[in-house]
Amino acid sequence: MAILSRKVILCMLLMSxxxxxxxxxxxKAPSHQARIPEVSVVTVKPQDxxxxxxxxxxxxxxxxxxxxxxxxGLLMKRYFKEGSDVKAGDLLYLIDPxxxxxxxxxxxxALAKAxxxxxxxxxxxxxxxxxxxxxxxxEQNYDDAVAALGQARAEIKYWKAQVRxxxxxxxxxxxxAPISGRIGPSYVTEGAIVTAYQPTxxxxxxxLDPIYVDVPQSTAQLLRLKKRLQKGVLSQGKDYARxxxxxxxxxxxxxxxxxxxxxxxxxxxxxxVTLRIIFPNPERTLLPKMFVRAVIKEGIRKDAILIPQESxxxxxxxxxxxxxxxxxxxxxxxxxxxxxxxxxxWLVDSGLSPGDRIIVRGIxxxxxxxxxxxxxxxxxxxxxxxxxxxxxxxxTDGGGGE
Numbered sequence: 539m540a541i542l543s544r545k546v547i548l549c550m551l552l553m554s555x556x557x558x559x560x561x562x563x564x565x566k567a568p569s570h571q572a573r574i575p576e577v578s579v580v581t582v583k584p585q586d587x588x589x590x591x592x593x594x595x596x597x598x599x600x601x602x603x604x605x606x607x608x609x610x611g612l613l614m615k616r617y618f619k620e621g622s623d624v625k626a627g628d629l630l631y632l633i634d635p636x637x638x639x640x641x642x643x644x645x646x647x648a649l650a651k652a653x654x655x656x657x658x659x660x661x662x663x664x665x666x667x668x669x670x671x672x673x674x675x676x677e678q679n680y681d682d683a684v685a686a687l688g689q690a691r692a693e694i695k696y697w698k699a700q701v702r703x704x705x706x707x708x709x710x711x712x713x714x715a716p717i718s719g720r721i722g723p724s725y726v727t728e729g730a731i732v733t734a735y736q737p738t739x740x741x742x743x744x745x746l747d748p749i750y751v752d753v754p755q756s757t758a759q760l761l762r763l764k765k766r767l768q769k770g771v772l773s774q775g776k777d778y779a780r781x782x783x784x785x786x787x788x789x790x791x792x793x794x795x796x797x798x799x800x801x802x803x804x805x806x807x808x809x810x811v812t813l814r815i816i817f818p819n820p821e822r823t824l825l826p827k828m829f830v831r832a833v834i835k836e837g838i839r840k841d842a843i844l845i846p847q848e849s850x851x852x853x854x855x856x857x858x859x860x861x862x863x864x865x866x867x868x869x870x871x872x873x874x875x876x877x878x879x880x881x882x883x884w885l886v887d888s889g890l891s892p893g894d895r896i897i898v899r900g901i902x903x904x905x906x907x908x909x910x911x912x913x914x915x916x917x918x919x920x921x922x923x924x925x926x927x928x929x930x931x932x933x934t935d936g937g938g939g940e
Contacts, residue, residue, distance in 0.1 A: 582890050592784070635708055
């Protein structure tokens with residue numbers, strides 16, 4: 539009996555120990571459940587956007603005049619300061635006028651001599667005409683007098699032309715500016731012998747106000763723009779011909795330009811056509827051959843969709859996509875097509891619809907199919923351990939972040 543009761547006591551003690559162990563094990567706290575990731579979104583809202591294209595180009599003078607002598611002679615004096623502004627008609631050079639003045643005086647003297655002989659010949663013809671009626675002179679004498687009169691008149695015309703030529707040549711000894719503009723260096727000095735219409739110019743004048751800007755535009759861009767205008771994707775306003783200019787240092791030129799013309803031929807080496815734009819240049823800021831960038835207005839795109847650039851991810855193949863929050867609060871992947879950047883945003887051609895909610899903050903914490911919570915855009919995001927354990931999307935995860 540004593541042995542049996544001892545066994546019963548030991549069994550009871552063992553059972554109580556087991557029950558205590560079960561209670562301690564059952565009182566363990568449940569495992570921490572992952573919190574729902576938080577994201578911020580922007581809602582797609584179509585808007586009208588003015589599209590522009592920035593094209594590189596170079597400036598060129600509005601007019602260029604190469605100064606060349608029109609008569610040969612000794613260069614006596616230069617009247618301009620190199621690099622200064624000159625006006626049309628200003629005296630630039632003087633060629634020794636003495637030989638041309640002498641030639642003019644000779645021509646005038648010969649003209650006076652010819653004119654002095656004319657009255658006597660006219661009287662002779664008149665007298666012979668009266669005498670011919672009475673047969674007092676022969677017809678041959680009368681014909682000779684008439685021929686002498688015609689020769690005298692012709693000689694007068696000839697010497698008048700010589701006087702006029704001599705005056706022109708004398709005027710050419712004063713070389714003046716044909717246009718207004720800025721004159722460059724002089725390639726000759728006083729005492730040089732110059733030749734009429736020589737190949738080397740004495741100096742060159744560039745008219746800088748206004749000034750041209752020539753920019754090349756690829757034929758592909760030109761054709762795409764025409765198609766969009768024809769389809770009504772773009773509409774051009776009244777001021778579409780106005781062009782802005784960005785200088786080499788990145789500053790915006792204060793004056794706007796206007797289109798002059800578009801070249802009718804394509805450059806076979808570049809596959810582009812040249813657009814010529816004219817800009818006012820009162821401060822002479824623009825100089826010939828300067829590199830600039832022209833901001834050309836293409837037109838207004840109606841109901842355009844713009845999204846923040848940081849919301850766009852890319853696949854390993856470079857294809858763009860975005861993550862959106864669906865109606866059920868789950869993340870969806872949406873492939874898109876991008877046209878161009880407009881400031882800090884992308885212009886989307888297709889793939890999105892008005893009202894879509896695109897994730898712009900918290901992208902690195904979510905994957906397609908996850909349940910998310912939308913919070914205001916200004917909230918600070920902190921990655922939790924549960925978020926860090928989320929899996930990745932194969933073949934579509936292009937990275938991204940805040």
